[in-house]
Amino acid sequence: MxxxxxxxxxxxxxxxxxxxxxxxxxxxxxxxxxxxxxxxxxxxxxxxxxxxxxxxxxxxxxxxxxxxxxxxxxxxxxxxxxxxxxxxxxxxxxxxxxxxxxxxxxxxxxxxxxxxxxxxxxxxxxxxxxxxxxxxxxxxxxxxxxxxxxxxxxxxxxxxxxxxxxxxxxxxxxxxxxxxxxxxxxxxxxxxxxxxxxxxxxxxxxxxxxxxxxxxxxxxxxxxxEPENAFVADFIGDSNIISSTMIQDELVEILGVKFPCVDKGFGENKPVDVVIRPEDVELTTDVEKGRIQGVVSHIIFKGVHYEMEVMANGFEWLVHSTSCFPVGEKVGINVDPFNIQIMNKPESEDEEAVGVEE
Amino acid sequence: MKNNKAVKLLSAPYIVWAAAFIIIPLLMVFYYGLTNRDGQFTFANVLAIQQTEHFKSLYLALILALISTVICILLAYPLAMILSSLKGKNEHLVVFIFILPMWMNFLLRTMAWQTLLENDGVINTVLQFLHMPKMHIINTPSAIVFGMVYNFLPFMVLPLYNVLNKIDINVINAARDLGANPFQTFIRITLPLSVPGIISGITMVFVPSLTTFVVSEMLGGSKILLIGNVIEQEFTQNSNWNLGSGLSIVLMLFIIISMIMSAIFDKNGEGNTL
Structure with missing residues (x-):
């Protein structure tokens, strides 16, 4: 090979x-x-x-x-x-x-x-x-x-x-x-x-x-x-790409809420893009246990799973789950630190297309 | 059902037209061709083709039509290939330029060739000016071939262009990819795929060339008689409608044969443009 x-x-x-x-x-x-x-x-x-x-x-x-x-x-x-x-x-x-x-x-x-x-x-x-x-x-x-x-x-x-x-x-x-x-x-x-x-x-x-x-x-x-930038994350599979702030190593602020994560070395209070796959968004009916609270706004049955949209802190979260949460239900959202992918923001529109060497 | 009737009604004008100007005249040709002046049934008018002068004129018409058709293929094929390779905005303009002569009157175009080919015509004047020997073209079979090729070339270019244009560029690429050089690709892929266009073009050039009497009369003088001229003379000068019709039936046979051949080779009607 x-x-x-x-x-x-x-x-x-x-x-x-x-x-x-x-x-x-x-x-x-x-x-x-x-x-x-x-x-x-x-x-x-x-x-x-x-x-x-x-x-x-x-x-x-x-x-x-x-x-x-x-x-x-x-x-x-x-x-x-x-x-x-x-x-x-x-x-x-x-x-x-x-x-x-x-x-x-x-x-x-x-x-x-x-x-x-x-x-x-x-x-x-x-x-x-x-x-x-x-x-x-x-x-x-x-x-x-x-x-x-x-x-x-x-x-x-x-x-x-x-x-x-x-x-x-x-x-x-x-x-x-x-x-x-x-x-x-x-x-x-x-x-x-x-x-x-x-x-x-x-x-x-x-x-x-x-x-x-x-x-x-x-x-x-x-x-x-591990998509290297927002384009790859968006193109490969569905994903939630959220503009966020890296507070410090292993801590990121998403939509005004602090989430523990596993990434390091981005600096302090640095604007970043966060990618979370829809299957990695965990929903719970125990609203208080969620890091962010939201309301289910759409649900579609896809066969293997349900595809839901959850409105929380001004962002429409795309969620895949095998459990069904009816429209209008209040839910709590959690994400495992390991499933939060942090990416540097492109500094300009042009840079989105910049070549990445292996 | 009511709708269907309405649609059928719409075709009525054409049916009346076809009956009056195609079917009835055709039946009349058969009637006159298969009867003598007294109205009695006979094959004599059809068999008259065996007379030397008639046979000669048919033979010459076949030969000249064949030569014109071959020349048309040789001229039109490369031209159609170039046209179909012109992708983009120029393509339609160039195709338009090639069709443009068809908008001019057929007689005018042929008269123009008369002045070009005459003994003191444009071509010989230019040759004289260049101190080259004059050419005697007018009133020879060559002049008739010139006229046929010029008049009928677009009918060869269009079906060829049409069929070549439809060949997927990736089919050509696939042949190249599989190891064929450009010449092998042409012989094994492009040419066989364009057969429907060639057949369609042949029919559209051969049939009018075979039957024309205008081109041969204007460019051949009255010395060279093609079968078309003979038939025309029987109708107009000799007022022998029976003989004219009889010879027409023979000519029709040849046209039907070439039509059948084109139908066999062009099953999908891919070469049809008009």
Missing amino acids: SKHLIDLQNISKSFGNHLVLDEMNLYIRENEFLTLLGPSGCGKTTTLRIIGGFENPDVGKVIFDGKDITRLAPNKRQLNTVFQKYALFTHMTIAENIAFGLRIKKKSKAYIDDKIKYALKLVNLEEYGSRYPESLSGGQQQRVAIARAIVNEPKVLLLDEPLGALDLKLRQDMQYELIRLKKELGITFVYVTHDQEEALTMSDTIVVMNQGYIQQIGTPEMIYN
Whole structure:
């Protein structure tokens, strides 16, 4: 896991006057599942297209396995892409689609036939070789696109929001399928998505991007539990982000009430942002036992839990709980010190997008 | 139901129009074509195509239409590719410029070619000025091909542009990604995916080229007779409606054949623009 397979060095890219990537540095390790996560326009797809060779960076280098491939044409790169809307060749059968790359490389017929069989089996489409793409469902077409890419034995598979066009249930199934494929193939996956759940489920490493800058790089657990700034906290899962004051080490004043916490080193009486996940907000009907008192203003049943909004000290708290508190009920709010995440406030709007090195 | 009736009523003017000006004339063509002057049934008018002069004119019309169609494909394909690669605000302007000649009267355009191609026309004047030999173009089959290509080229460009424009750029990217160089990508992906447009363009250029009599009359003088000219002469000069209709039926056969071929290749109607 330690070898750097792809190194993006100092990559900048603009379209017209619009800066899409600004001096981006990122390495991708061999055999890792790396996800580029961010809202649309954050530069994640452009990053993938630069790795795939469909865009040239204005500045910077792409190093692949020790070689500079920045200006290399896409057909000469040892990686394959699974495109957003499958991009299958509609005038070819499934088998012909899968064979395309191998035929270009002039492999023997026996080899190609073997590979088609193997790939169809790998994606559970053994019966579909002679069908045409338009007769397949979206999920099946997506699996063909994956099969078409992996028969070429790329060192890296690039996936550009491959599940974006599928419905929820199918998307979840395909997530498991992708994890299985990744394990069986033992190659590097670079995955682009705006769906934080997808990123958390599948990745070894998540790169959160916004406005052309990397916001945070880390494991799913790190990204979720210790977001480095308000953007990451807000983008990954639901969260309560509250403007607060750090009184001293291990004590923060939230909405005028002092809460013990575990963070240190922010200084005294320093304005900070506090992030509290909705599942970490504890409600009690024993109002006096709560650090803050509030009134339930909304409740929705979500299946696994109830999602509630609680108005307390002028802030609408988002709360997830398995117990139900009816609208209008007075409740007390507590938060475990360990679940209070403190972040420095950005000093200006611009700084919200500033790059964060790993 | 009431609504349905109202909708049907709306189509009445078109049905009346179609009956009066398409179906009835067509039936009349068949009637005249399959009868002699005395009104008796005969195949003679249709079989008259076997006469040397008629057969020659049909043969020449087929050859010239074929040449024009091939030239149109060769000119239109690169043009359509360039047009479809122009994304953004210029795209519509350029397409507009290519369609612009279609807004001018067909006869005027062809007359313009007359003045260009004449022995003392614009082209030869320029050649003379450059001390190059004069070219004799007017009243030759080449002049007719010039006229056909010029007049019918937009009908080839549009369906090709339409079908190329619809090809997802990621399909092209996918081919490149799988190792194909630009030439292989064109041969294996772009070209096969544009077949419906090519077929549609062929029909839209070949059929009018095959049947035209205006282009051949204006640019071919009266020396070169295409099947269209022969039919026209039978109706206007010789007043032999029976023979004219009989030959029209033969011509119609060829048109129907090319229509069927286009229908087979273009199942989804993807190439249709008009």
